Amino acid sequence: MNYLPNILFAIALIIGIGYFTKNVKKLIRNIKLGHDIDVSDNKSQRWKNMAMIALGQSKMVRRPVAGFLHIIVYVGFVIINIEVLEIIIDGILGTHRVFSSIGPLYGFLIGSFEILALLVFVAVIVFWIRRNILKLQRFWKSEMTSWPKNDANYILYFEMVLMSLFLIMNATDIHFQAMNSGNIISQYIAPLFEGFSVSSLHIIERTAWWIHILGILVFLNYLYFSKHLHILLAFPNTFYASLKPKGQFDNLAAVTKEVKMMMDPNVNPFAAPAEGAEMPAKFGASDVQDLNWVQLLNAYTCTECGRCTSECPANQTGKKLSPRKIMMDTRDRLEEVGKNLDVNKGTFVDDGKQLLDNYITREELWACTSCNACVEACPVSINPLSIILDMRRYLVMEQSAAPVELNNMMTNIENNGAPWPYNQMDRLNWKNE
Structure with a gap:
């Protein structure tokens, strides 16, 4: 018996799963660069x-056409x-359709798979037309440069090829077609191969089988480099998403600690820190390491679908802000930091860059109205606003770099107890107008 195909299959499987595992470990390491946050509350x-959201696609169907097509593909x-389970067993043991022995149930399963394969193929073509022919506006924003644009198409081509294979x-499996059970779609493709010899049909069937399984392994490993990583990360991302009411502003523990120290009569706020004392925590975020790990998980989960940007009022009025770009920039910077760690054996060497200014501009941050439209629109519970607010905190509290209008307002509150430039005696005069 020739065991060479089985050995080659086992090698391909080990390499494919091994490389995927390596990238998953790298992904987890990068996400853990964010500081810790307690998300253990209300597990139910x-x-x-x-x-509801990741498995049930409840937020996808708010746009019925895209939602329905996405459910078919998903x-x-x-x-x-x-x-694939049957393919793996066949590939390792050298069997052929090992599960066919279960009888009519096998025909029902394969028949269902064939119907779904056809539906997926049609849905993917519709997605391709929407993206490349109709050119829906949200797919063609300025941040959708060559790679993000091409990446989406590569996935569509991948799915077309895998379903066709x-x-x-x-259709070319003589034994399967002879069963006449489960070949609901392939029976109409089989006539295209009439006139081929038995050996030619076998070669076509084996070629399609090999390319199909190798294609799945390639697709699995492509995910790490693609926006379609959300296929895997949507589940943990929706699980760890914030349960707080949208718009609720969280207190920084570092700020609370500083205020308590300033109000303590036994502490001199102007004294230099004691030798060996813990340095005050950084307020806000200027780079990815300053964000929490859930925010970094958000960045990797982003599907680049553009629903957040299409709902953003700032973006609609022509401002530079795009919530999708915020997530893409965060992920790109995180990947850059990860590569830095790889090159320097796990130690980050300052590269003179940071998320603020090198990726996300101050103009983008201050264009945000904090309305939460992007958070509400995201189909997988990503929160771009939390990153924007943390970076604003850094600008205000670490650099005193708020816009003039905001600085004037804060000065008025400090001096007059109100955001308007009136003295405290006059600040309630508006009630009588």
Whole structure:
């Protein structure tokens, strides 16, 4: 018996899964660069959110056309890949359709897979037309440069090819077609191969089988470099998403500590820190390491769908702010930091860059109205606003670099107890007008 195909298959499987595991470890390391945050509260609600939003696609269907098509692709692609289990067993043991012995149930399963494969193929074509022919505006914003634009198309081509290979594999499988059970779609493709010899059909079937499984392994490893990492990360991201009411501003523990120290009569606020004393925490965020790990998880989970940007009132009025770009920039900077760690054996060497200014401009940050429209629109519970607010905090509290209008308001509050430039005696005069 020739064991070479089985050995080659095992090698391909080990390499594919090994490289994927390596990248997953790198991903986890990068996310853990963010500071810790307690998200252990209300686990029942978190499980419910994950089931409804990530698994149930509840926020996707708010736009019915895209939502329905996405559900077809999502459900179809996941269910069809159940067949990968059979392919792996066949590849390792040298069997052929090992599960066919279960009888009519096998035909039902493969038939379902074939219908879903056709639906996925059609849905992907519609997605391609929406993106490349109709050119929906949210797919063509300024931040959608060559790679983000091409990445989306690469995934669509991947899915078209994988679905086609699955159907061709079934259509040219003489044994499977002879069963006449489960070949709901492939029976109409089989006539295209009439006139081919048995050996030619076998070669086509084996070629499609090999390219199909190798394509799945390539796709699996491509995810790390693609926006489609959300296929895996949407589940933890929706689970760990904030349960606080939108717009609720959290207190910084570092600020609370500083205020308590200033109000303590036994502490001289102007005295130099004692030798060995803990340095005051940094207020806000200027780089990815200053964000929390949930925010970094958000960045990797971003689907670049543009729903957040299409709902953003600042973006709609022509301002530079794009919540999608905020997430893409955060992810790009995080990847840059990760590569720095790889090169320097786990130690970050200052590269003279940071998220603020080198990736996200101050103009973008101050264009935000804090309305939470982007948070509400995101189909996988990403929160661009939290990053914007943390970076604003840094500008105000570390650099005193707020816009003139905001500085004037804060000065008025400090001096007059109100944001308007009236003295304290006159600050309530507006009530009588």
